[in-house]
Amino acid sequence: MKRYLLTIILALAALSATAQPGGGRPAFAGFFGPRVDTVKIWPNGAPNAFEYKAPANQDPRRSVANNYTEAIMEVYPARNPNGQCIIMCPGGGYAMLSLSHEARNFKDWFNARGITYCVLLYRMPRGHHDVPLSDIEEAIRIMRGRTDLGITSVGVIGTSAGGHVASTIATHYKDAVTRPDFQILIYPVITMDPSFTHKGSLDGLLGENPSQELIDLYSNEKHVTPDTPPAFITLASDDFLVPPANSLRYYEALLANKVSATMFILPSGGHGYGWNDTQLFKNEWTSALSTWLDHVVKK
Numbered sequence: 070m071k072r073y074l075l076t077i078i079l080a081l082a083a084l085s086a087t088a089q090p091g092g093g094r095p096a097f098a099g100f101f102g103p104r105v106d107t108v109k110i111w112p113n114g115a116p117n118a119f120e121y122k123a124p125a126n127q128d129p130r131r132s133v134a135n136n137y138t139e140a141i142m143e144v145y146p147a148r149n150p151n152g153q154c155i156i157m158c159p160g161g162g163y164a165m166l167s168l169s170h171e172a173r174n175f176k177d178w179f180n181a182r183g184i185t186y187c188v189l190l191y192r193m194p195r196g197h198h199d200v201p202l203s204d205i206e207e208a209i210r211i212m213r214g215r216t217d218l219g220i221t222s223v224g225v226i227g228t229s230a231g232g233h234v235a236s237t238i239a240t241h242y243k244d245a246v247t248r249p250d251f252q253i254l255i256y257p258v259i260t261m262d263p264s265f266t267h268k269g270s271l272d273g274l275l276g277e278n279p280s281q282e283l284i285d286l287y288s289n290e291k292h293v294t295p296d297t298p299p300a301f302i303t304l305a306s307d308d309f310l311v312p313p314a315n316s317l318r319y320y321e322a323l324l325a326n327k328v329s330a331t332m333f334i335l336p337s338g339g340h341g342y343g344w345n346d347t348q349l350f351k352n353e354w355t356s357a358l359s360t361w362l363d364h365v366v367k368k
Contacts, residue, residue: 196276232257
């Protein structure tokens with residue numbers, strides 16, 4: 070009986086140890102599995118919420134986590150934190166979220182380097198162009214306030230359309246709090262210029278027939294300044310979905326503004342490889358990223 074009570078006490082202690090401020094929902098840590106906190110980005114309702122009724126024939130994967138109405142963030146703290154935090158914006162063409170190989174599967178790699186890793190399930194805009202930007206802004210504010218995790222710097226990472234979310238906050242941040250300390254872009258959508266954007270991302274973010282003003286506003290290669298945070302960009306030269314010109318023009322804009330920028334181009338791999346162990350050049354680009362984190366971000 071005493072052994073049974075001791076087991077219950079230890080389990081409750083473990084749960085208490087993972088609790089966090091801000092309304093997070095903790096999971097067990099230690100031998101129960103990796104710790105994860107689930108945080109609502111807008112616990113009192115988003116200021117730019119909108120109603121959307123998905124068509125009856127819509128693929129259910131396109132309505133992940135009620136992400137037309139509610140944004141949430143999964144927080145995976147590192148066991149031996151170095152003060153860095155990174156927020157992942159998954160791809161999905163502003164129509165869905167690719168949450169496995171383009172999001173959650175990265176967590177162990179970053180955690181092993183002492184980096185607290187977050188996955189942002191940002192809301193789908195359906196033409197409400199300010200929605201994803203507001204979600205990533207608030208996510209950065211939340212993580213800068215996580216004193217319990219010892220966060221000293223917050224960066225962003227994004228794949229495909231998530232790369233557009235990440236590069237948007239990197240070029241459209243409002244203040245020092247919402248400015249990312251660094252950005253990692255993986256085969257990113259950068260521009261809304263119809264001549265070389267990803268058409269699905271354009272339609273999802275800006276809706277049909279957007280004005281030229283909106284197209285220019287979210288063509289992030291046009292908004293780089295000397296204060297844009299340092300960038301690591303990787304893509305495959307045979308990307309068949311998002312033209313490599315997206316990354317190349319962003320890289321050129323970074324260099325023109327004397328922003329620290331690193332680009333690693335794979336000879337093959339297409340689009341959407343993410344954290345895929347079958348990807349031929351995975352070891353090469355992740356090794357380059359590790360070096361960049363050590364010698365650019367830490368510095």
